[in-house]
Amino acid sequence: MAKQQREISVSEFFTKNRHLLGFDSPTKALLTTIKEAVDNSLDACEEAQILPDLLVEIVPVSENRFRVIVEDNGPGIVKEQIPRIFGKLLYGSKFHRLRQSRGQQGIGISAAGMYGQLTTGKPIVIESRAGKRKKAHHYTLVIDTQRNEPVVKKDREIEWGKSQGTRVEIELEGVYKRGKHGVEAYLRQTVLANPHVTILYKGPGEEEVRIERASNALPEEALEIKPHPYGVEVGMLLQMLKDTNSRQLKGFFQSEFSRVGPKSATSIIEASGLSTTTSPRRVSAERAEALIATIRETKIPAPPTNCLSPIGEERIEASLKLQMNADWYTAVTRSPSVYRGNPFQVEVGLAYGGDLGADELATLYRYANRVPLQYQQGACAAFKAVLATNWRSYGLQQSRGALPTGPLVIMVHVASVWVPFTSESKEAVASYDEIIKELKLAFQEAGRRLGRYIKRGKRIADDERKRKYIEKYIPHIGIALKEILGLTDRQEKKVVDTLTDTLERSRKT
């Protein structure tokens, strides 16, 4: 038996378990590929403070085969990094960093390339230029799944019209769907939560569509933070003690954690029976446990929240107005909060009335770090929080266990340095109590505003109805009086005017 024991590369693992990454059906595979490429482009543009202009194109190759192209105007990628970013799973810059970004794991785009390779045998094609003064590079590469390493097939300098940007091309087996769950709808949802983005989209055999930005303002830059002590466990602490450059415990605590000043560092260390000058490497597992226990009893301020970049109420409203034709809009951005030491922040937008379907269940758009979530709605904290909110008290109908009914779009955004997804395919946010609570508070605030609007709307409608009655019946009374009393036309008009005026005045008081 011993001879058969061997290492399994992470690429082999995910090849066999591709459903874990969102490649379980041909329709989903196509959408996931586009999603991963778009996520990467937007992260790169924002990190370089560039307003993103994306091109997304799907070229049909045969019935169930497509070439997906995503091109951006981002900062480009330095030549040396290209093979590993696109041809190695679990490689990236975002995993070891506490900061809000779309990508987290360093898996997505390589997995999409691997799926393409698996279903069509075709390599992934990358072109990238890292600025005017640099040459553009063309790469063709495949993944050696047994070693999880890129194998470069072609590598050459090319002429490129653009001064900077990256273009990715993946050929894959897939199924193209239009409509509510199609690619165009997905891209529209993306722009809805990213009002600074413009996407030019060309579906297979379709007209080019331009989904325009609602705002020229880039999102606030999200900064990197250190871990907060409340989110650290013994094992992680031991690792940090081993890895640190600090020579003394006090310095270690101050430099490696958020919100630990000299005073709290000293008190944590001394309360755990250690000295501030102890070398971090010499702290035993038992002492590390004592440190964790002390930390949990110490009052430490909440982590900084400049690691988050919410969309903002104003921009959510503007974006909703641009993307859908409703009568009324509102948005709520909550203050940041914390789960397991990780800062997070929730936002809710509502659009009501107008062209939205009045007799249908409300439409829920879910986002995590500005990325639309398309599947597993039932498993998502956002969905659960909508159900746990009593929308009837805001003037809507709602059956038990269901979304409210009415001409309503609910948009939910959860932003965090580490979104707790229920699976790697990032389809649903795990139901941490803290997240559910914040979501409910946001729904309540937005819901109250909606309730007021709906009530006001009802009052106006009542008024309107009464006014219509007056308009309708008073002329008849005029005609009747004229006949009975033998009034002249002028007298009749005067009676009608007086009556209308009196009733209007009585109606308004």
Place this chain on the structure above:
Amino acid sequence: MAKQQREISVSEFFTKNRHLLGFDSPTKALLTTIKEAVDNSLDACEEAQILPDLLVEIVPVSENRFRVIVEDNGPGIVKEQIPRIFGKLLYGSKFHRLRQSRGQQGIGISAAGMYGQLTTGKPIVIESRAGKRKKAHHYTLVIDTQRNEPVVKKDREIEWGKSQGTRVEIELEGVYKRGKHGVEAYLRQTVLANPHVTILYKGPGEEEVRIERASNALPEEALEIKPHPYGVEVGMLLQMLKDTNSRQLKGFFQSEFSRVGPKSATSIIEASGLSTTTSPRRVSAERAEALIATIRETKIPAPPTNCLSPIGEERIEASLKLQMNADWYTAVTRSPSVYRGNPFQVEVGLAYGGDLGADELATLYRYANRVPLQYQQGACAAFKAVLATNWRSYGLQQSRGALPTGPLVIMVHVASVWVPFTSESKEAVASYDEIIKELKLAFQEAGRRLGRYIKRGKRIADDERKRKYIEKYIPHIGIALKEILGLTDRQEKKVVDTLTDTLERSRKT
């Protein structure tokens, strides 16, 4: 930005995403740890054709901290393999093999050790002896999560009473629960689907419990098979063409695949515009595509099914009888079938009446490759197939979208060389059409038998009622006749006997 790009080890990935492996809550973490150790022990024992005798012990260390010990009488592990099997994720013997086994990925036990290390800082302790003539070894090791490599802390020879076996000890933070979803219930469910296993269990502060085997017969050995051509895609074919030792395409097809003989090999190759003597390494991506297209149009027999080892109808019934006190039992083992080229087989057992709760929803026990599935019932093919079966036609009550109601236990086993789980934590089987179909057929067969039993039961109950009427009223008729006709006691008795006899005979016809 380029400088921050770096490799993420699979251990780091799963440390941060521990919920993906079933360590998302302290209760689940404890159960998952036991599950992983038990799965490994059972796989090892069966592979070595040893009747498994397991010891499972949970020693309380402090309120939310436990030491989990699992010891087996298996073949032991050779010294050199121990560190990597227990201290490296994605390492094992089962991933690259098409054969029914509990473990698939080479992640489980190392992940459990990593979780223990993370929450308590304590290493994993392994003792193992690979036979009488070998020395027993004691290992203490941790995982270097940044490199996904084991770090051995202690390594020494020890005296061990047993001639062979393996003992694993993991200390972790957890919550211990009793009852329906507790550890003992889990182990009982394990023995239910593994009637050849005996487990001695000692919970924290509890009496020792012995869960006894129902059968001394080991399961049929599952053999390894080659992949079936229908389950192969272009990318995988290209990889196989690269890796093969065959020098000619014909030999390649015959040796690397199931069910491809010389005739079909030749016809596939020639229909794809290639020659049987072509070197596999020289087949282009385009030609590989042509091969795949031809394969899909070629009639190839279903894969061999000796890679599967079902429990068997007789043993399921025996096991149900031993484990629960019901009135009636049945079991159905379907013939093997195939999804995406992978052979699979489903089995269903029913227990009805007796001590089982009559007014509750039926209890569903789900198994995949003999391992109980504890979570995510709603997402599982087995659950969906139960709902899609009309149990009312078998004499049970059933509301829409719910399990049937009645004193019923439904046991479902899906065995396959590659069980398509919906997540790495292996909690639910994905709903492939072929699997759902087989499950429904098995439920129907078992359900029809149940329906006959329930109907017979109803007939017996009717009979019983009629008999009671006779017993109750005839004596009164006797008394009345005696009074009216002035009969003697003997005459009265004779009349009563004659009447009873007549009515009994009429009732039975």
